[in-house]
Amino acid sequence: MDKLIHLILLSGLLCVSGSLAGNLALKGTATHSSTYYDWAAQNAIDGVKYGDAYCSSTSSDSNPWWRLDLLDAYSISTVIITAHDNYLGETTGAEIRIGHSLDNNGNNNPICAVTPDPLPGNTVSLSCNGMEGRYVNVVRSGRTSYLTLCEVQVYETVSHKRKTFLRLKFSSSVDVAAESDKILHQLQSALASHISDFNLSWTQLPEKEEKRMEDRGRCVKTPA
CATH class of the missing domain: 2.60.120.260 (Galactose-binding domain-like)
Structure with a gap:
């Protein structure tokens, strides 16, 4: 019998503001x-x-x-x-x-x-x-x-600041929405080595939607 796999699909809107220099x-x-x-x-x-x-x-x-x-x-x-x-x-x-x-x-x-x-x-x-x-x-x-x-x-020197909005989508076996602050911190650290004087903030927190996916013979890890 095919296994039923539950993935948590999320999407959120991220605002990047600053000089982005x-x-x-x-x-x-x-x-x-x-x-x-x-x-x-x-x-x-x-x-x-x-x-x-x-x-x-x-x-x-x-x-x-x-x-x-x-x-x-x-x-x-x-x-x-x-x-x-x-x-x-x-x-x-x-x-x-x-x-x-x-x-x-x-x-x-x-x-x-x-x-x-x-x-x-x-x-x-x-x-x-x-x-x-x-x-x-x-x-x-x-x-x-x-x-x-x-x-x-x-x-x-950048004479003005600007904002950029990014739509992010996640596919995870955990509730990413509950860890939105942690995700924001990780993104901030990753970007810091490439751009300066910027801030990240959620304008729309990731929203969760469960979707059932059939496993047809692939090796997929599931929670015990």
């Missing part, structure tokens, strides 16, 4: 004053924050620098720097410079901020208050040292 660095290209072994400049914009294979580093240079080309001019609100766990001092005291010029490899552009010493939690967020430029440089001026960066994130 993505990490501009992921679309850019990077270079630096020299390369320490295979710690390439592009590693600092690969979207992965930790691990030697995902970090960039110069050799021991005089005034070591790293430069990001955003490929277009933007109004920059925030630059986020993640340092290497074991090489904290090789990122601190670095100048963040933003501008349009490539004079002196871009290191003559205006200063947005200087990374503190030490970086709290190995990551620091620096406000640039809408400085405009195509190039973002990280340079340790007046030093002969390495410059090690595990991730550089760059976010633009």
